[in-house]
Amino acid sequence: xxxxxxxxxxxxxxxxxxxxxxxxxxxxxxxxxxxxxxxxxxxxxxxxxxxxxxxxxxxxxxxxxxxxxxxxxxxxxxxxxxxxxxxxxxxxxxxxxxxxxxxxxxxxxxxxxxxxxxxxxxxxxxxxxxxxxxxxxxxxxxxxxxxxxxxxxxxxxxxxxxxxxxxxxxxxxxxxxxxxxxxxxxxxxxxxxxxxxxxxxxxxxxxxxxxxxxxxxxxxxxxxxxxxxxxxxxxxxxxxxxxxxxxxxxxxxxxxxxxxxxxxxxxxxxxxxxxxxxxxxxxxxxxxxxxxxxxxxxxxxxxxxxxxxxxxxxxxxxxxxxxxxxxxxxxxxxxxxxxxxxxxxxxxxxxxxxxxxxxxxxxxxxxxxxxxxxxxxxxxxxxxxxxxxxxxxxxxxxxxxxxxxxxxx
Amino acid sequence: xxxxxxxxxxxxxxxxxxxxxxxxxxxxxxxxxxxxxxxxxxxxxxxxxxxxxxxxxxxxxxxxxxxxxxxxxxxxxxxxxxxxxxxxxxxxxxxxxxxxxxxxxxxxxxxxxxxxxxxxxxxxxxxxxxxxxxxxxxxxxxxxxxxxxxxxxxxxxxxxxxxxxxxxxxxxxxxxxxxxxxxxxxxxxxxxxxxxxxxxxxxxxxxxxxxxxxxxxxxxxxxxxxxxxxxxxxxxxxxxxxxxxxxxxxxxxxxxxxxxxxxxxxxxxxxxxxxxxxxxxxxxxxxxxxxxxxxxxxxxxxxxxxxxxxxxxxxxx
Numbered sequence: 035x036x037x038x039x040x041x042x043x044x045x046x047x048x049x050x051x052x053x054x055x056x057x058x059x060x061x062x063x064x065x066x067x068x069x070x071x072x073x074x075x076x077x078x079x080x081x082x083x084x085x086x087x088x089x090x091x092x093x094x095x096x097x098x099x100x101x102x103x104x105x106x107x108x109x110x111x112x113x114x115x116x117x118x119x120x121x122x123x124x125x126x127x128x129x130x131x132x133x134x135x136x137x138x139x140x141x142x143x144x145x146x147x148x149x150x151x152x153x154x155x156x157x158x159x160x161x162x163x164x165x166x167x168x169x170x171x172x173x174x175x176x177x178x179x180x181x182x183x184x185x186x187x188x189x190x191x192x193x194x195x196x197x198x199x200x201x202x203x204x205x206x207x208x209x210x211x212x213x214x215x216x217x218x219x220x221x222x223x224x225x226x227x228x229x230x231x232x233x234x235x236x237x238x239x240x241x242x243x244x245x246x247x248x249x250x251x252x253x254x255x256x257x258x259x260x261x262x263x264x265x266x267x268x269x270x271x272x273x274x275x276x277x278x279x280x281x282x283x284x285x286x287x288x289x290x291x292x293x294x295x296x297x298x299x300x301x302x303x304x305x306x307x308x309x310x311x312x313x314x315x316x317x318x319x320x321x322x323x324x325x326x327x328x329x330x331x332x333x334x335x336x337x338x339x340x341x342x343x344x345x346x347x348x349x350x351x352x353x354x355x356x357x358x359x360x361x362x363x364x365x366x367x368x369x370x371x372x373x374x375x376x377x378x379x380x381x382x383x384x385x386x387x388x389x390x391x392x393x394x395x396x397x398x399x400x401x402x403x404x405x406x407x408x409x410x411x412x413x414x415x416x417x418x419x420x421x422x423x424x425x426x427x428x429x430x431x432x433x434x435x436x437x438x439x440x441x442x443x
Numbered sequence: 444x445x446x447x448x449x450x451x452x453x454x455x456x457x458x459x460x461x462x463x464x465x466x467x468x469x470x471x472x473x474x475x476x477x478x479x480x481x482x483x484x485x486x487x488x489x490x491x492x493x494x495x496x497x498x499x500x501x502x503x504x505x506x507x508x509x510x511x512x513x514x515x516x517x518x519x520x521x522x523x524x525x526x527x528x529x530x531x532x533x534x535x536x537x538x539x540x541x542x543x544x545x546x547x548x549x550x551x552x553x554x555x556x557x558x559x560x561x562x563x564x565x566x567x568x569x570x571x572x573x574x575x576x577x578x579x580x581x582x583x584x585x586x587x588x589x590x591x592x593x594x595x596x597x598x599x600x601x602x603x604x605x606x607x608x609x610x611x612x613x614x615x616x617x618x619x620x621x622x623x624x625x626x627x628x629x630x631x632x633x634x635x636x637x638x639x640x641x642x643x644x645x646x647x648x649x650x651x652x653x654x655x656x657x658x659x660x661x662x663x664x665x666x667x668x669x670x671x672x673x674x675x676x677x678x679x680x681x682x683x684x685x686x687x688x689x690x691x692x693x694x695x696x697x698x699x700x701x702x703x704x705x706x707x708x709x710x711x712x713x714x715x716x717x718x719x720x721x722x723x724x725x726x727x728x729x730x731x732x733x734x735x736x737x738x739x740x741x742x743x744x745x746x747x748x749x750x751x752x753x754x755x756x757x758x759x760x
Binding site: 079081122125127129130153165179186227256 | 573
């Protein structure tokens with residue numbers, strides 16, 4: 035992999051008097067090209083580094099390695115050009131991510147930019163991608179406003195759905211199980227007081243109501259909470275058979291442990307981000323069985339399994355079971371669009387909007403610049419985090435309910 | 444007094460800076476926005492802290508209040524009114540906080556001001572999640588970066604003029620006495636509390652406006668984004684580096700440091716935080732009175748009217 039050695043853009047800081055000389059951009063012509071420049075700003079430090087380091091950065095690195103091992107990005111005339119990477123750390127700061135993107139577009143003059151991690155940062159850079167004419171394949175951004183954003187920024191693509199998608203799917207799983215008599219029609223919900231938790235619980239309330247599920251317990255807790263004893267006691271006392279937590283990884287892990295200690299055995303246990311980490315299955319062993327969350331994968335998809343193997347070989351860790359494969363697939367779409375249409379960014383954006391792509395997560399055809407064929411609910415079954423919703427999509431497994439009681443340790 | 448040359452030179456520089464967006468590319472414009480923002484923040488910080496010795500880490504509390512006000516109100520009322528409301532809220536919070544806490548001294552005030560930023564952030568989070576049921580907010584204002592830049596530039600000019608004027612007013616004179624000896628100041632009839640609160644409020648309102656003006660650049664705002672404590676630390680170190688007690692000190696600190704940070708983050712993205720930490724230590728140990736102070740010592744240009752400097756050794760001597 036060619037890591038960025040050419041961060042030459044700022045070399046003439048010492049002589050900032052020549053500021054004005056930079057006004058005239060000069061683009062390299064196709065003949066003297068020796069590489070395709072791809073740039074991105076990612077949170078390598080700060081609060082977002084955890085998420086970015088699991089779902090986004092390893093996939094960027096894997097894809098760049100895969101492409102360069104194959105001789106580079108293929109262009110419509112069959113020639114290949116290696117990828118040259120320019121990487122910045124946005125340090126989890128909104129102002130920094132904005133300036134990094136400006137630098138990539140106007141100083142480094144990269145051919146394509148990959149998006150940063152997180153809903154907020156993807157929105158912060160969207161106007162810039164649009165102004166400079168770059169397609170933005172936003173993956174790690176869960177937002178119900180995607181249709182609005184597509185109207186506003188026609189080269190933006192939203193690939194992980196919105197809060198409603200996930201909560202509607204969950205409500206459907208619950209109402210199906212309830213109508214079959216497996217569980218009662220009551221749910222206890224808790225959510226983290228941060229972007230993700232609030233979005234999901236706000237979408238879940240009407241979704242549950244429409245599905246005929248009664249929310250009997252609905253509490254928001256501050257991010258970083260470590261003791262859930264009283265919350266779990268209240269949830270157990272609420273009489274609900276289903277317990278749903280729209281939680282972040284530290285709390286997801288804590289809730290799993292504390293529910294066992296409290297011997298709290300809901301028939302449906304649905305937890306938030308972190309459940310889909312391979313580590314979660316490994317740490318909890320047989321006790322992970324039956325736990326549900328967002329995402330999931332189709333283990334019979336050979337492309338995806340091959341991707342997972344390569345990911346583990348390169349990074350030493352398996353990819354998470356929700357956003358990772360979508361991130362990699364979005365890069366495959368970009369690669370294929372460049373192969374079909376060349377390095378012209380308008381043409382590539384057009385191809386991304388209208389083309390059909392074979393990717394690690396199956397065939398992808400965007401609808402209104404959004405990915406609508408997503409795995410929305412997953413469940414740990416026999417040591418695998420399988421996709422259970424939408425139930426009518428090929429590769430979906432039936433949810434196994436009720437969840438078995440905790441096993442003694 | 445070299446003012447005869449100073450004023451035309453400053454005016455010429457201002458004209459060049461104001462015209463810059465017409466010539467430079469988007470990247471440099473982004474840099475200029477950052478520069479104008481930090482020059483203003485550092486000058487506003489020094490306006491209070493540099494003259495009273497109260498080292499404040501509350502910069503981002505006001506900065507964030509400004510950004511959030513725009514996020515909440517930008518669709519409900521015209522932009523100038525939004526700015527006025529933001530300034531009003533900043534003023535209100537500053538008065539409230541000032542009345543309650545300016546009796547604290549030294550490190551207690553530092554700790555309190557840092558806590559204030561966190562308190563405001565948690566209050567906003569609580570309000571948004573519990574009362575409003577959302578967390579992030581969108582700002583869709585039809586501003587180009589050049590509009591943001593011009594507003595910030597104007598605010599920077601106002602801040603510097605205000606600093607200059609206060610230095611020459613009765614308020615400035617009172618401050619000098621307070622900084623030299625509070626007991627003497629109170630004995631000769633200076634209202635110490637009122638003087639400090641006025642200055643704190645002026646400084647806070649400017650910081651609030653910087654946040655408000657800059658926020659349309661981010662499109663999406665949530666507490667973790669706008670209440671980022673790094674802003675407070677950067678502001679403080681810039682002001683200290685330049686020399687917090689002088690009119691041009693904070694600006695002279697903000698410009699080179701901002702460019703240095705930019706260069707570091709472009710060329711050493713993986714070592715940025717370490718280098719930044721080292722730089723902080725160096726500045727505090729080697730340049731306790733800032734580059735302006737160093738210049739004065741070397742060339743003896745320091746004027747007879749000694750200005751107090753909020754130096755690295757802590758506040759409230």
